[in-house]
Amino acid sequence: MNQTGIPDIIVGRLPKYLRALQNMTSGGIVKTSSQELGNYLGISAAQIRKDLSQFGEFGKQGTGYSVPVLIQELQRILKVDRVWDMALVGAGDLGHAIARYQGFIDCGFVIKLVFDADPQKIGQPLGTFVIQDIADLVTAVQASNIEVAMITVPPQAAQSVADLLVKAGIKAILNYAPVTLNVPGDVHVQHIDPVIHLQHMTYYLE
Amino acid sequence: MNQTGIPDIIVGRLPKYLRALQNMTSGGIVKTSSQELGNYLGISAAQIRKDLSQFGEFGKQGTGYSVPVLIQELQRILKVDRVWDMALVGAGDLGHAIARYQGFIDCGFVIKLVFDADPQKIGQPLGTFVIQDIADLVTAVQASNIEVAMITVPPQAAQSVADLLVKAGIKAILNYAPVTLNVPGDVHVQHIDPVIHLQHMTYYLE
DNA sequence: TAGATTGTTAATCGATTAACAATC
DNA sequence: TAGATTGTTAATCGATTAACAATC
Numbered sequence: 001m002n003q004t005g006i007p008d009i010i011v012g013r014l015p016k017y018l019r020a021l022q023n024m025t026s027g028g029i030v031k032t033s034s035q036e037l038g039n040y041l042g043i044s045a046a047q048i049r050k051d052l053s054q055f056g057e058f059g060k061q062g063t064g065y066s067v068p069v070l071i072q073e074l075q076r077i078l079k080v081d082r083v084w085d086m087a088l089v090g091a092g093d094l095g096h097a098i099a100r101y102q103g104f105i106d107c108g109f110v111i112k113l114v115f116d117a118d119p120q121k122i123g124q125p126l127g128t129f130v131i132q133d134i135a136d137l138v139t140a141v142q143a144s145n146i147e148v149a150m151i152t153v154p155p156q157a158a159q160s161v162a163d164l165l166v167k168a169g170i171k172a173i174l175n176y177a178p179v180t181l182n183v184p185g186d187v188h189v190q191h192i193d194p195v196i197h198l199q200h201m202t203y204y205l206e
Numbered sequence: 207m208n209q210t211g212i213p214d215i216i217v218g219r220l221p222k223y224l225r226a227l228q229n230m231t232s233g234g235i236v237k238t239s240s241q242e243l244g245n246y247l248g249i250s251a252a253q254i255r256k257d258l259s260q261f262g263e264f265g266k267q268g269t270g271y272s273v274p275v276l277i278q279e280l281q282r283i284l285k286v287d288r289v290w291d292m293a294l295v296g297a298g299d300l301g302h303a304i305a306r307y308q309g310f311i312d313c314g315f316v317i318k319l320v321f322d323a324d325p326q327k328i329g330q331p332l333g334t335f336v337i338q339d340i341a342d343l344v345t346a347v348q349a350s351n352i353e354v355a356m357i358t359v360p361p362q363a364a365q366s367v368a369d370l371l372v373k374a375g376i377k378a379i380l381n382y383a384p385v386t387l388n389v390p391g392d393v394h395v396q397h398i399d400p401v402i403h404l405q406h407m408t409y410y411l412e
Numbered sequence: 413t414a415g416a417t418t419g420t421t422a423a424t425c426g427a428t429t430a431a432c433a434a435t436c
Numbered sequence: 437t438a439g440a441t442t443g444t445t446a447a448t449c450g451a452t453t454a455a456c457a458a459t460c
Contacts, residue, residue, distance in 0.1 A: 011452075015405035019272045023361075023385055024260055033417065039385055045417090046453055053419055061418040062460040070219055086404075092302035098400070100299050103384060107401040108408065147411060148404065155229075172407035174400055178309060180246060188410055190403035194304070194315040194380055197396035198292075198354065199221035201378035202285045202314065205353060207428040213425075239441065251441090252429055259443055267442040 010051050017048065017073040021067050022106075033064035044147060057060025057117045062203075087141050087170070089161050090152035091116040091124075094176060098152060099126050109148070113140055117157070134164070141168035150174045162189075216257050218277035222247060223254065223282040227273050239270035268408060286314025293347050293376070295336045295367050297322040297330075300389035304358060305332050315354070319346055323363070340370070350374075356380045357387075368395075 024032060034045040034052075041048075052058055058073050059065045075081040077161050086104075088095055099114055114129040115137050116122060122133045132140060141149075149170045150153050153161050158177035165173060172188045175181055181189050207327060216323060223318055226246050230238060240251040240258075247254075258264055264279050265271045281287040294305055294317050318333040321343050322328060328339045347355070355376045357365050364383035378394045381387055387395050 004458095007451080011409050015402040018405065019384055019399070020386065021401065034242070035417080042386070044453065047451090048415090049419065050452080057419065059418050060460055061458065064417060064418050078405045079411060080405055084404075084411075093306050097299035097303040100388070101400075103261070103401060104404075107405065109401070116308060136218055148407070152401070161308050171411055172404070174403050174407075177388050178225055180226065180248070182390065188407040190407055192398055192400060192403065193225070194307075194398060195309060195315070196221040196225065197380050197398065198290075198310075198315055198378070199224065199284045199313065200284055201354070201380075201394040201396055202290060203217050204285065205285060205290075205377055213427080241441080250429065253427090253433095255441090255443065256428080263443065265442050266436055266441045267434065270441060 006054050009174050013043070013051055014074055014078055015138060017051075018078065018080075020069060021074070021076055024067050025071065031064055031065050034059070036064075036133075050063075066135045073118075075108070078108075082108065083087070084148050085144060085146045086108050086110065086114040086135070087113040087115065087144075087149040087165070088152065088193075089115045089134065089137065089165070090157075090176075090206075091118075091121050091126055091148060091155075092152060094154040096126060098150060101130060112144060112146060115140075117153075134161070137164050138168040142171065147171045148175065152176045155179045212260050216260060219249070219253075219257055219263075220280055220284055223257075224284065224286075225278065226326045227277045227280070227295065229367050231277065231402060236273050237270055238273055238276075240265070241269075256262045265274060281314070284314075288314065290315050290354050291318040291350060291352045292316065293321065293343070293350075293352050293355040293371070294358065295321045295340065295355060295371070296360075296363075296382075297324075297327050297332055298360075301358040302332060304356060308356040317356075318350060318352060340367070343370050344374040347371070347376065354380075356382065358382045388408075 001024055020037060034048040038045040038048050052157045055077050064133060076143055086109055088099055091114055099111055104110060114126055114131050117130050117134045121131045124131050145169060147166045151161050151173060153160055155177045158179050159181060162181045164184055166183055175189055175191050178193050183189055228242060240254040244251040244254050261283050264276055281377065292315055294301055297320055305317055310316060320332050320337050321340045322337050323340045327337045338393050353376060355371045357364055357367050357379060361383045364385050365387060368379060368387045368389055370392055372389055381395055381397050383400050389395055
């Protein structure tokens with residue numbers, strides 16, 4: 001799963017560095033330091049330097065890092081110096097919101113296919129897409145060479161959708177359904193569940 | 207921030223245990239073991255036992271854990287044996303999807319107020335809510351004694367919304383905007399950003 | 413130059429795992 | 437009882453931090 005030997009916990013921080021640097025760019029900042037970046041992210045400067053040093057030497061003693069250079073390097077490392085096509089499965093409220101979200105493209109992602117099982121929805125437009133029958137998922141995804149998918153179906157349907165996606169050759173799944181997915185070892189899964197985050201915080205309240 | 211001395215990384219796993227147990231209940235399972243639960247979540251049995259042992263002795267040697275008992279204990283520990291009122295700020299596509307989401311209430315949360323800054327949206331219905339003017343946020347949130355909020359506004363507006371929420375006495379923020387929020391130390395922030403998860407996975411692809 | 417900041421090493425800190433006595 | 441599984445301890449493993457020589 002981890003071909004390069006870089007700890008996954010470090011890989012997981014790189015997208016956060018990238019986002020912070022892109023936010024800095026929007027603010028017109030072109031130079032930064034591990035100190036400044038760490039301050040912004042609530043992470044120690046030493047950790048940022050150590051993380052980056054796993055991949056190369058991107059800074060200069062005395063002056064720090066060039067923001068555009070570091071952005072470029074991180075995009076290359078994370079393989080988002082290209083655009084990844086994605087399939088979206090589940091055209092409910094959340095699926096609609098995600099299909100219309102404008103924030104993917106500048107980060108290396110674009111939705112290409114949208115599926116649902118509901119006959120009422122199949123054939124309907126969703127933004128610039130036409131909702132396709134989930135029965136055609138395997139064929140359509142295979143034909144498009146898509147490797148990344150998002151699941152926004154009800155929890156009971158999520159595992160069977162995951163099975164279809166795996167069959168279609170998908171290698172990365174972002175799962176919005178509140179269930180643990182069972183997939184082969186070569187398929188990556190990440191999970192988004194607002195309730196998990198809310199319950200994490202309520203522990204500390206009162 | 208961590209009053210009880212329990213490591214935050216352990217607290218963060220408890221909601222996952224709770225969700226897994228609730229999924230088991232839906233499947234009619236009433237007994238489980240650290241082995242089975244760990245298997246389901248991809249976590250070691252030893253870690254689950256160690257985590258739980260921080261809070262008490264909830265199992266029985268030889269037989270494992272009662273699912274409903276463990277659910278109850280976790281709900282108590284996470285303080286979701288009650289219902290937390292929430293404010294939602296941002297009535298765009300994502301805000302709409304979240305406002306309509308049915309998965310909060312059984313997990314200890316209910317949206318009570320929805321705000322937006324757009325005059326076109328203020329006064330409009332959103333599900334069972336009426337979208338309120340963000341100018342009234344501080345007064346309305348204070349009057350309702352709400353401590354938990356979700357931010358689903360565009361990135362440029364997120365920090366100023368966070369400032370308003372802090373002013374209104376909010377102590378926990380779930381932030382969907384792709385920016386780092388600056389808040390006082392007694393305010394908890396959790397962040398949801400699909401791009402971060404996608405970029406984490408693309409590192410391993412190809 | 414003097415000041416600042418990197419990349420890296422060694423030391424510290426904390427989290428995970430293995431193992432097992434206790435006991436249901 | 438015999439088998440299974442807990443709660444917990446000690447050992448291992450890995451991640452973070454502190455410190456500093458190198459150098460821009």
